[in-house]
Amino acid sequence: xxxxxxxxxxxxxxxxxxxxxxxxxxxxxxxxxxxxxxxxxxxxxxxxxxxxxxxxxxxxxxxxxxxxxxxxxxxxxxxxxxxxxxxxxxxxxxxxxxxxxxxxxxxxxxxxxxxxxxxxxxxxxxxxxxxxxxxxxxxxxxxxxxxxxxxxxxxxxxxxxxxxxxxxxxxxxxxxxxxxxxxxxxxxxxxxxxxxxxxxxxxxxxxxxxxxxxxxxxxxxxxxxxxxxxxxxxxxxxxxxxxxxxxxxxxxxxxxxxxxxxxxxxxxxxxxxxxxxxxxxxxxxxxxxxxxxxxxxxxxxxxxxxxxxxxxxxxxxxxxxxxxxxxxxxxxxxxxxxxxxxxxxxxxxxxxxxxxxxxxxxxxxxxxxxxxxxxxxxxxxxxxxxxxxxxxxx
Amino acid sequence: xxxxxxxxxxxxxxxxxxxxxxxxxxxxxxxxxxxxxxxxxxxxxxxxxxxxxxxxxxxxxxxxxxxxxxxxxxxxxxxxxxxxxxxxxxxxxxxxxxxxxxxxxxxxxxxxxxxxxxxxxxxxxxxxxxxxxxxxxxxxxxxxxxxxxxxxxxxxxxxxxxxxxxxxxxxxxxxxxxxxxxxxxxxxxxxxxxxxxxxxxxxxxxxxxxxxxxxxxxxxxxxxxxxxxxxxxxxxxxxxxxxxxxxxxxxxxxxxxxxxxxxxxxxxxxxxxxxxxxxxxxxxxxxxxxxxxxxxxxxxxxxxxxx
Numbered sequence: 222x223x224x225x226x227x228x229x230x231x232x233x234x235x236x237x238x239x240x241x242x243x244x245x246x247x248x249x250x251x252x253x254x255x256x257x258x259x260x261x262x263x264x265x266x267x268x269x270x271x272x273x274x275x276x277x278x279x280x281x282x283x284x285x286x287x288x289x290x291x292x293x294x295x296x297x298x299x300x301x302x303x304x305x306x307x308x309x310x311x312x313x314x315x316x317x318x319x320x321x322x323x324x325x326x327x328x329x330x331x332x333x334x335x336x337x338x339x340x341x342x343x344x345x346x347x348x349x350x351x352x353x354x355x356x357x358x359x360x361x362x363x364x365x366x367x368x369x370x371x372x373x374x375x376x377x378x379x380x381x382x383x384x385x386x387x388x389x390x391x392x393x394x395x396x397x398x399x400x401x402x403x404x405x406x407x408x409x410x411x412x413x414x415x416x417x418x419x420x421x422x423x424x425x426x427x428x429x430x431x432x433x434x435x436x437x438x439x440x441x442x443x444x445x446x447x448x449x450x451x452x453x454x455x456x457x458x459x460x461x462x463x464x465x466x467x468x469x470x471x472x473x474x475x476x477x478x479x480x481x482x483x484x485x486x487x488x489x490x491x492x493x494x495x496x497x498x499x500x501x502x503x504x505x506x507x508x509x510x511x512x513x514x515x516x517x518x519x520x521x522x523x524x525x526x527x528x529x530x531x532x533x534x535x536x537x538x539x540x541x542x543x544x545x546x547x548x549x550x551x552x553x554x555x556x557x558x559x560x561x562x563x564x565x566x567x568x569x570x571x572x573x574x575x576x577x578x579x580x581x582x583x584x585x586x587x588x589x590x591x592x593x594x595x596x597x598x599x600x601x602x603x604x605x606x607x608x609x610x611x612x613x614x615x
Numbered sequence: 616x617x618x619x620x621x622x623x624x625x626x627x628x629x630x631x632x633x634x635x636x637x638x639x640x641x642x643x644x645x646x647x648x649x650x651x652x653x654x655x656x657x658x659x660x661x662x663x664x665x666x667x668x669x670x671x672x673x674x675x676x677x678x679x680x681x682x683x684x685x686x687x688x689x690x691x692x693x694x695x696x697x698x699x700x701x702x703x704x705x706x707x708x709x710x711x712x713x714x715x716x717x718x719x720x721x722x723x724x725x726x727x728x729x730x731x732x733x734x735x736x737x738x739x740x741x742x743x744x745x746x747x748x749x750x751x752x753x754x755x756x757x758x759x760x761x762x763x764x765x766x767x768x769x770x771x772x773x774x775x776x777x778x779x780x781x782x783x784x785x786x787x788x789x790x791x792x793x794x795x796x797x798x799x800x801x802x803x804x805x806x807x808x809x810x811x812x813x814x815x816x817x818x819x820x821x822x823x824x825x826x827x828x829x830x831x832x833x834x835x836x837x838x839x840x841x842x843x844x845x846x847x848x849x850x851x852x853x854x855x856x857x858x859x860x861x862x863x864x865x866x867x868x869x870x871x872x873x874x875x876x877x878x879x880x881x882x883x884x885x886x887x888x889x890x891x892x893x894x895x896x897x898x899x900x901x902x903x904x905x906x907x908x909x910x911x912x913x914x915x916x917x918x919x920x921x922x
Contacts, residue, residue: 394901
């Protein structure tokens with residue numbers, strides 16, 4: 222596809238198509254995921270299970286961001302929970318303001334402000350809550366807040382050539398810092414309890430089954446859009462530089478690229494995607510609390526990515542779904558065993574499957590299926606099952 | 616602060632800086648282990664805090680055993696308990712290096728994840744086999760007393776012991792690294808692994824002993840940790856983020872930097888905690904460190920950086 226003919230092709234849509242789907246496999250993988258998210262799950266899952274799947278998909282946003290920033294660009298961030306939380310809290314603050322109109326909070330000392338503020342002797346809405354009275358501003362802030370945070374936090378460090386484990390440790394401290402910040406400001410952000418009792422979005426009740434279903438579809442569509450956008454970036458020259466600097470930083474630097482800006486870009490990109498996931502998470506769950514975004518959840522998000530395959534965008538989605546699902550099932554039934562198993566997953570992935578499920582597919586199943594297909598007596602049914610595990614892209 | 620006399624303010628400052636000093640000691644003891652492991656093998660050990668907890672549990676259980684069976688030994692058992700804590704953490708560290716870490720050299724980001732998984736497993740082990748509730752050690756009376764240099768200054772004895780121990784371990788470690796045969800091998804491996812190997816140093820064994828030694832040190836830290844707080848399966852997680860931050864701020868490759876940054880963190884956090892609530896003090900502490908690191912991105916004292 223790199224031949225001259227392709228690039229001189231006047232048709233824009235064809236060019237775009239080639240950028241998004243490098244080969245047939247990438248297209249099939251994407252279509253299978255689309256079918257799974259938009260047809261299979263909604264048709265076969267009960268409303269409760271579908272709601273759970275919707276929540277897991279919110280983590281998939283973070284996982285996709287981590288594929289871009291960790292898998293492709295080599296920047297491991299243990300603090301993605303911070304951006305997830307930024308989006309989640311922006312949305313929660315908007316919903317909370319809507320839920321605490323003067324009529325329903327009439328029993329408070331100061332009607333019209335969120336209940337936890339009233340409990341903490343705050344008598345006036347703080348200035349930084351003002352923008353969350355308007356929905357368009359909230360949506361804007363969901364995109365801008367993580368962008369600014371990520372920029373400030375990464376620019377100076379990348380410029381000073383902080384890399385690898387040091388940056389990972391720094392991001393972990395940052396998410397710890399945010400956790401303490403929220404817990405310490407009980408009157409302004411709800412403290413350890415978080416922001417709860419969220420009811421409506423512009424008058425639309427988000428707690429009903431029908432609205433949960435609509436939110437699930439919005440979530441899936443946005444996730445697919447994010448994956449396509451990430452693919453578009455990766456297939457551009459920008460994406461090539463990102464991968465190149467991961468593998469051979471000095472060589473890229475000597476070639477005249479300003480690596481700082483590339484790294485900051487991909488870190489901010491991952492942050493914004495995570496923030497979108499966080500905002501959708503708040504909408505589906507109906508509350509936001511610091512314990513959803515602390516140090517431990519942030520590392521969980523990394524393990525979603527690692528299980529799915531740190532270099533595979535589609536794998537990240539499967540990883541987030543699989544690990545979260547397993548967590549829900551097992552951690553309730555066998556809490557003790559689950560922790561052993563979960564810790565074991567971290568070790569096993571690192572030791573035996575550094576490329577995650579995507580690597581398992583690419584190195585084993587795909588080869589196996591190909592060998593199978595050569596034989597004339599191939600059973601087409603077994604092939605279909607294997608293809609449902611497709612999660613490779615690039 | 617108008618109601619206080621000069622004398623009282625002076626006492627508060629002294630006591631507050633002493634509590635900062637105790638925090639410093641914990642940071643140094645944790646940081647020493649992390650520093651050795653990272654310097655030698657390029658491995659980030661997220662499970663390091665669990666070795667501290669392991670030391671604490673050894674101390675607690677041993678003290679319970681002594682007070683139940685040999686009450687007359689109560690005043691002296693610490694002399695036995697500290698080496699025992701060291702031995703337990705050393706042994707487990709030896710096994711961990713052998714089974715897990717030795718397969719992950721030069722994959723720093725991966726060790727980070729693997730050792731996090733390890734720490735989850737350890738925590739669950741504590742929970743399943745020892746119990747999820749907090750326990751504390753039966754301590755001899757002399758350790759829990761206070762020392763009063765003036766009428767208004769109270770200095771806890773356990774803090775003094777911790778301080779003495781930290782100094783002793785640090786001096787011992789420096790002597791060990793510079794004077795002993797194994798220390799020589801450790802330094803040689805750190806500087807040039809291939810060449811040391813070629814010259815007949817068993818680098819694998821050196822790595823294993825180094826890792827176990829670092830774990831043993833945090834086991835000792837854990838034993839003394841019981842004199843200040845009770846032990847629970849997740850007690851270590853409160854310190855791991857801070858200890859790594861100490862390491863990063865110090866410059867990852869310098870022992871002097873480790874001390875300076877541990878002092879910086881310990882004293883700053885106890886001063887901040889005097890003026891505001893605990894969690895806001897943490898926020899300011901972190902923010903100050905982030906800003907300092909923005910200027911000195913390689914830490915305050917970086918000898919040479921390995922990533």
